[in-house]
Amino acid sequence: MSDLENFVNQAGRDKLVKDVRKKINELGITYIYYQFISVTGRIVGKGVPADHWENIAAKGFQLVYGATANLFIDRHGDYIGYGPEASELVGLPEPDTFVQLPWDKRVARVFCTCFRNREEDENPGGHLTSDCRGNLKIFQDEFNAKHGMQMRAGTEPEMMWLTKKDNGEPTGDGFSRPYCYHIDQFESLRPVYMKVIEYSRAMGLDVIQGDHEDAPGQLELNFMYDEVLRNADRLTTYRQICAQVAREFNLIACFMSKPFMGVSANGCHTNVSLWKGGDLKSTPIGNNPLPGMDQVFTHISGGENMFMPDPSIDPVKPGPVGLQSIAGLLMHLPALTCLGSPTVNSYRRLWDTGFWAPVYADWGYQNRTCSVRVSAPGRVEYRSVDSTHNPYLMGAGILKAFDDGLEKKLDPGEPEKQNIYEAMKAGKKVQKLPLTLGEALDRLENDDVVRGALPDEMLRVFMHYKRDEWEKFLSAVTQWDVDTYLDILP
Helix, strand or coil, X not given: CCHHHHHXXXXXXXXXXXXXXXXXXXXXXXXXXXXXXCCCCCEEEEEEEHHHHHHHHHHCEEEEHHHHHCCCECCCCCECCCCCCCCEEEXXXXXXXXXXXXXXXXXXXXXXXXXXXXXXCCCCCCECCCCHHHHHHHHHHHHHHHHCCEEEEEEEEEEEEEEEXXXXXEEEEECCCCCCCCHHHHHHCHHHHHHHHHHHHHCCCCEEEEEECCCCCEEEEEECCEEHHHHHHXXXXXXXXXXXXXXXXXXXXXXXXXXXXXXXXXXXEEEEEEEECCEEEECCCXXXXXXXXXXXXXXXXXXXXXXXXXXXXXXXXXXXXXXXXXXXXXXXHHHHHXXXXXXXXHHHHHHCCCCCCCXXXXXXECCCCCCEEEEECCXXXXXXXXXXXXXXXXXXXXXXXXXXXXXXXXXXXXXXXXCHHHHHHCCCCCCECCCCHHHXXXXXXXXXXXXXXXXXXXXXXXXXXXXXXXXXXXXCCCXXXXXXXXXXXX
């Protein structure tokens, strides 16, 4: 059987499909968004009346392959990734991701896995490798089977709430002052963040803390960490929630890395660790009845954290698994930078000095000048990630780097205790990360391990998309060009 047929016929799926029907009837759902994630992290898909749930669950929906690249064109006028002659993908829903939208309870959403068309000459009904969510699911299962461990991830999504003009353009001002951790500024955004939390709780995000960050209107709300795939789904859901809240408050929910120079950027530090064992537990978060499937509100907890120090070796350092994983991360940081800082604008964050953006491939304890830091016992924080990243590609890349570190038993060296800039003045040699998208793309292309996180068509689509973005930037005349060179001569 094809991958598509195996997916439809997997054990337990029929029951889940029927359970969704019960939820549709119980909640009064009349419309469903069938969504998957493009190469850049955008949410794409189709909307279908709920009456057709069973048919879509069995047969799927069709959409042009180019939807995996946002159906955008390159600077030559050609569609990115796939031409108009390409077949259409088949999207099939994952019933356990079904949940009601709290801002319009007539509507629900469900994540989908994508397959090649059934009539394709080559590999009909096969897994569509330009489906980044489907790829991460495969890589997660492979890693768990190979190492007997699962990666858990937690993200720190910073974003700015910006005011806008009557015509919809940004005013350039935030909704609050740029005072980091000031409760009064946090309070000024209370109507906004309380609505975000309300919607988040209704969609399975267990929000655990939040604060006002350094930039105008900049908030960070953190939700409970979980297995890497569920974390990616929740970050995607969080972005969808913020976009809706922005519409309700007539604001711009800005995830752009660096909309303003001279203030902090929108980072998205990614905390990771490896665990053995653990149990899946439902966390309803005050919802009764649940506005969706039980699995949406499920988190993994317990088990053995393999990143914790081994007192028989060192009371502070991560244990052998943690050190080898950190070493794998450090070895592949230049290529991973392309996934964590995926836009031209991302590198404005790395160039704007004085705002703790990491640009050197080193690690340490509570050392914000390093790209990788042990932020607390049992986890490491990868800091070279901003809020424009695609969490499915990022998660896949980190899994590949960890796998390489574990397989080769790599050594990360000693943690840096000094400010990295002071250490370098004292003679330490540290690899610098790529500081342009073009350089990062080159490093990705030359890294066999991280490149494996973008299999087959995904790599082709990603490189087409991002090379085109870089070339568009290089060919553009900006206001900086005019200000600098307009009267250069005589």
